Amino acid sequence: MTALGCIADDFTGATDLAALLARSGARVALRIGVPAAPATDTAECEVVALKIRSAPAAEAVAQVRAALDWLQAAGARRCYWKYCSTFDSTPQGNIGPVAEALMAALGTDRTLHAPSFPENGRRVFMGNLFVGRQPLAESPMKDHPLNPMTDSDLTRVLAAQSTLPVGLVDWPTVAAGAVRAAVGPGHWIGDAISDGDLDTLAEAVWDWPLLSGGSAFAGKLPDRLRAAGLLGAGAASNRPKMPAGRAIVLSGSCSAMTRQQVAAYGAVAPAFRIDPRALARDGAGETARMRDWLAAQDHPAPLVYATAEPDQVRAAQAELGTDRAGRVVEAALAAAARAARDAGVARFVVAGGETSGAVTQALAVDRLDIGAEIAPGVPWCVARDAAGPLAVALKSGNFGGPDFFAEALAAAE
Numbered sequence: 555m556t557a558l559g560c561i562a563d564d565f566t567g568a569t570d571l572a573a574l575l576a577r578s579g580a581r582v583a584l585r586i587g588v589p590a591a592p593a594t595d596t597a598e599c600e601v602v603a604l605k606i607r608s609a610p611a612a613e614a615v616a617q618v619r620a621a622l623d624w625l626q627a628a629g630a631r632r633c634y635w636k637y638c639s640t641f642d643s644t645p646q647g648n649i650g651p652v653a654e655a656l657m658a659a660l661g662t663d664r665t666l667h668a669p670s671f672p673e674n675g676r677r678v679f680m681g682n683l684f685v686g687r688q689p690l691a692e693s694p695m696k697d698h699p700l701n702p703m704t705d706s707d708l709t710r711v712l713a714a715q716s717t718l719p720v721g722l723v724d725w726p727t728v729a730a731g732a733v734r735a736a737v738g739p740g741h742w743i744g745d746a747i748s749d750g751d752l753d754t755l756a757e758a759v760w761d762w763p764l765l766s767g768g769s770a771f772a773g774k775l776p777d778r779l780r781a782a783g784l785l786g787a788g789a790a791s792n793r794p795k796m797p798a799g800r801a802i803v804l805s806g807s808c809s810a811m812t813r814q815q816v817a818a819y820g821a822v823a824p825a826f827r828i829d830p831r832a833l834a835r836d837g838a839g840e841t842a843r844m845r846d847w848l849a850a851q852d853h854p855a856p857l858v859y860a861t862a863e864p865d866q867v868r869a870a871q872a873e874l875g876t877d878r879a880g881r882v883v884e885a886a887l888a889a890a891a892r893a894a895r896d897a898g899v900a901r902f903v904v905a906g907g908e909t910s911g912a913v914t915q916a917l918a919v920d921r922l923d924i925g926a927e928i929a930p931g932v933p934w935c936v937a938r939d940a941a942g943p944l945a946v947a948l949k950s951g952n953f954g955g956p957d958f959f960a961e962a963l964a965a966a967e
């Protein structure tokens with residue numbers, strides 16, 4: 555019986571969430587998309603990974619409703635709406651509309667949003683999100699290819715896309731432990747600059763039918779659900795066994811951290827750069843060139859990347875349009891993943907949420923079991939296809955340190 559049903563707006567976000575839930579020893583399963591089959595063999599925490607971060611609100615809401623139906627059929631009475639710890643969204647974005655649709659479906663009039671992930675440098679103070687020391691709108695997120703973040707004040711960002719009022723549980727209120735008395739109907743942004751603040755928020759609202767935000771806040775729920783008798787005893791024994799075999803690193807993230815990671819790994823492993831403009835001119839030819847290159851590599855883990863500097867991304871987008879530039883890159887990286895799997899590759903390290911969505915769909919896996927965490931929020935996950943087990947590590951754009959790719963490969967041994 556599932557105690558906590560979670561819906562994530564992208565695939566790296568879903569594995570991040572699953573990793574933080576699994577830290578508690580809870581049994582966690584991750585579904586890629588809404589399963590077609592009714593819920594059987596379910597875990598106590600189920601995560602449905604969607605690919606809706608950039609989807610129009612109506613489309614996102616429809617997919618989320620389907621996911622909630624599946625989770626409720628699995629027994630879930632509580633829901634967690636997971637989006638990015640950098641609140642990736644636009645004024646037309648779907649974080650607010652999805653939260654409101656979930657509130658209606660769950661019969662509640664309120665939710666608390668806590669995107670903070672202090673372990674990864676994301677903190678909310680007085681409603682403003684900081685990435686490391688920088689306000690969100692001055693951080694590298696201002697150059698995001700799909701949803702550049704231009705306002706650090708989350709109450710404003712959320713209000714622009716919501717119909718219900720948006721309030722703030724400010725840090726003095728959190729520090730005073732006065733959260734429960736401060737909240738009522740509507741959306742609430744919860745300040746949290748430390749893990750302890752997230753604990754305080756969770757202690758006050760863990761029993762609400764709908765909570766929202768990043769993985770770190772969700773990670774505070776299993777122990778409280780367990781104390782209320784809603785989760786079984788925690789056990790570290792559910793880690794899946796890593797499959798042996800060759801690897802590939804696929805990067806479509808253009809985040810500041812991924813750019814460093816690609817540079818570091820490209821210096822020690824063979825690397826193939828894909829270029830959206832060349833792909834748009836001759837997709838079949840470029841993809842064939844990439845496949846030939848891959849087939850010629852005898853390195854245990856080559857790199858294929860589209861990762862580029864902001865000015866190069868802007869130039870490609872100006873020529874092709876943002877959507878098309880993203881789509882041709884995603885299609886090429888998906889083709890690389892498929893070619894690698896067909897050639898027997900068993901381990902896939904993927905950088906970028908949209909990219910991870912494209913790659914996992916190309917690999918046609920529908921369930922991931924959550925293994926060891928490589929870096930905070932990035933676990934190895936084990937799946938199965940007709941050829942046997944395979945492992946994927948889906949890295950959010952800004953997660954991990956500069957040597958993440960080599961560390962992931964080492965952690966797989």
Ligand SMILES: Nc1ncnc2c1ncn2[C@@H]1O[C@H](COP(=O)(O)OP(=O)(O)OP(=O)(O)O)[C@@H](O)[C@H]1O
Nearest residue numbers: 699807860862870879880883906907908909950951
């Ligand atoms: N050189 C490029 N020019 C234009 N678009 C690109 C280029 N390289 C990658 N892209 C596109 O940019 C988008 C990057 O989004 P993705 O979600 O994969 O990474 P991210 O936003 O850094 O990761 P996360 O969502 O986990 O933070 C993808 O759609 C990708 O196809």
Ligand SMILES: O=C(O)[C@@H](O)C(=O)CO
Nearest residue numbers: 566567570638639907950
């Ligand atoms: O919350 C985060 O930062 C990540 O899980 C994510 O969603 C990036 O795609």
